[in-house]
Amino acid sequence: MSRSAFDAFDGLDPLVDLVQALKRLPGVGPKSAQRLAFHLLQNDRQAATALGESLLKAVAEIRHCSMCNNFCHSDVCSICSDTRRQPSLLCVVETPADLAAIEATQTYRGYYYVLMGRASPLDGVRPESLDWPKLSQRLDDSEVREVILATNFTNEGEATAVFLTDRIRRMALKVSRLARGVPIGGELEYTDPSTVARALLDRRQLGTETD
Amino acid sequence: MSRSAFDAFDGLDPLVDLVQALKRLPGVGPKSAQRLAFHLLQNDRQAATALGESLLKAVAEIRHCSMCNNFCHSDVCSICSDTRRQPSLLCVVETPADLAAIEATQTYRGYYYVLMGRASPLDGVRPESLDWPKLSQRLDDSEVREVILATNFTNEGEATAVFLTDRIRRMALKVSRLARGVPIGGELEYTDPSTVARALLDRRQLGTETD
Ligand SMILES: [Zn+2]
Ligand SMILES: [Zn+2]
Numbered sequence: 001m002s003r004s005a006f007d008a009f010d011g012l013d014p015l016v017d018l019v020q021a022l023k024r025l026p027g028v029g030p031k032s033a034q035r036l037a038f039h040l041l042q043n044d045r046q047a048a049t050a051l052g053e054s055l056l057k058a059v060a061e062i063r064h065c066s067m068c069n070n071f072c073h074s075d076v077c078s079i080c081s082d083t084r085r086q087p088s089l090l091c092v093v094e095t096p097a098d099l100a101a102i103e104a105t106q107t108y109r110g111y112y113y114v115l116m117g118r119a120s121p122l123d124g125v126r127p128e129s130l131d132w133p134k135l136s137q138r139l140d141d142s143e144v145r146e147v148i149l150a151t152n153f154t155n156e157g158e159a160t161a162v163f164l165t166d167r168i169r170r171m172a173l174k175v176s177r178l179a180r181g182v183p184i185g186g187e188l189e190y191t192d193p194s195t196v197a198r199a200l201l202d203r204r205q206l207g208t209e210t211d
Numbered sequence: 212m213s214r215s216a217f218d219a220f221d222g223l224d225p226l227v228d229l230v231q232a233l234k235r236l237p238g239v240g241p242k243s244a245q246r247l248a249f250h251l252l253q254n255d256r257q258a259a260t261a262l263g264e265s266l267l268k269a270v271a272e273i274r275h276c277s278m279c280n281n282f283c284h285s286d287v288c289s290i291c292s293d294t295r296r297q298p299s300l301l302c303v304v305e306t307p308a309d310l311a312a313i314e315a316t317q318t319y320r321g322y323y324y325v326l327m328g329r330a331s332p333l334d335g336v337r338p339e340s341l342d343w344p345k346l347s348q349r350l351d352d353s354e355v356r357e358v359i360l361a362t363n364f365t366n367e368g369e370a371t372a373v374f375l376t377d378r379i380r381r382m383a384l385k386v387s388r389l390a391r392g393v394p395i396g397g398e399l400e401y402t403d404p405s406t407v408a409r410a411l412l413d414r415r416q417l418g419t420e421t422d
Contacts, residue, residue, distance in 0.1 A: 011289055012273065012282055012283070012284060014265065014268045014269040014271075014272045014273055014284075015269055015273055015282060017261075017265040017268065017269070018262075018265040018266060018268075018269045020261075020265075021258065021261045021262040021264075021265040021266075022262065024255065024258040024261070024262070025247060025251075025258070025262070026247070026250055032238075034308065036236060036237070037269070038306065038307065038308070039237055040236075040266070040269075041269060041270070041273055041282065042327050042328070044235065045270050047232065047235040047236070048266045048269065048270050049266070049267065049270050050228075050231075050232045050235070051229075051232040051233065051235070051236070051262075051263075051266055052262075052263045052264070052265075052266030052267040052270070053232075053263070053267070054225065054228040054229040054231075054232040054263075055229060055232075055251070055259045055260070055262055055263030055266070056260065056263040056264070056267075057225045057228065057229075058225040058226055058228070058229040058248070058251075058252060058259070059252070059256050059259050059260050059263070060225075061225045062223065062225055062226055062252055071223055071226060071252065072223070073223060073225075078222055095249065096249065097245065097249070116253055117253070
């Protein structure tokens with residue numbers, strides 16, 4: 001006997017499609033997809049319309065900055081367009097939220113590169129799947145002298161840092177890592193700005209004999 | 212120092228709008244709204260587009276059946292249009308999912324009325340806020356002789372049933388309630404069909420001396 005999640009919306013194609021689309025959101029199962037669809041159509045059609053429109057608009061308008069890879073409206077984002085920053089420093093982070101965590105310290109005046117991901121060997125995401133060519137290009141074409149690796153201090157972030165350290169050293173650039181002021185296992189996004197600021201000041205160069 | 216959920220998308224209006232729209236979903240806080248937006252734009256733009264389009268389509272095309280109040284494409288849904296059903300029986304349920312639970316028993320051949328909600332005194336939702344006029348109209352204009360109250364056996368469902376029993380009796384109609392084969396505190400949607408079928412057969416008339 002069929003008791004699938006769609007029985008309640010039997011024959012209502014737009015609703016079945018909506019439930020299917022909601023199910024693709026991470027963490028949303030068949031039952032909660034049905035509840036969400038029900039809630040939106042019954043109690044908050046305004047929210048449904050706003051979400052529908054903003055999804056299509058974001059997909060249409062948001063792309064990646066050609067320099068730092070962060071989300072961006074135009075070809076080059078506002079940070080990369082800011083000529084008052086220090087061109088010799090490039091801070092590599094995993095996500096836009098991590099970039100925001102560094103900016104919030106108000107102590108960093110270099111540029112950024114956003115990986116938009118991390119190596120995750122346990123999930124089968126090898127470091128090679130990061131867009132290394134784009135970052136490599138960024139380093140080639142610029143006055144960058146030091147790359148600050150600000151990936152998270154998780155297994156994935158550390159694996160990513162190890163991979164990048166190796167690649168960047170071959171380009172004869174200085175590589176540093178945030179000091180371990182950030183708690184082991186912690187994520188930048190959830191660390192208070194003063195700790196992040198401390199870790200930034202205490203960054204240590206990689207590849208020296210004190211390693 | 213600002214560490215709001217939007218810092219990461221600073222100046223990116225379409226992204227800020229998307230995060231705001233996602234936050235209106237029940238159970239989605241600022242942090243998970245940001246993570247959802249990030250995931251959709253970074254890893255699954257196809258899902259974002261599908262969800263955006265299906266939301267707008269559902270809002271545009273889904274309305275309520277003029278007879279049973281269930282979600283519907285057209286003026287009258289397929290169940291209400293089915294003339295082989297028994298016009299003397301009307302089963303009142305809280306949600307489309309509850310209707311599906313009754314249909315899944317394959318033992319009921321009457322019609323339905325979907326409240327699209329329930330009285331919830333503790334949340335300040337008084338029974339009067341249910342669309343009683345629409346149900347009343349449905350009862351007035353039809354050959355219904357018996358109303359089967361199939362609201363859930365929760366506090367809210369019971370309060371709703373008490374309210375409706377009172378109103379429907381004044382119309383000189385027979386009122387029955389599903390038998391308590393459904394566990395106390397349980398919800399129809401999660402009950403196996405055979406239990407629901409049993410409860411349907413054992414429904415008892417309300418307002419008699421054996422009450
Ligand atoms: Zn940029
Ligand atoms: Zn109907």
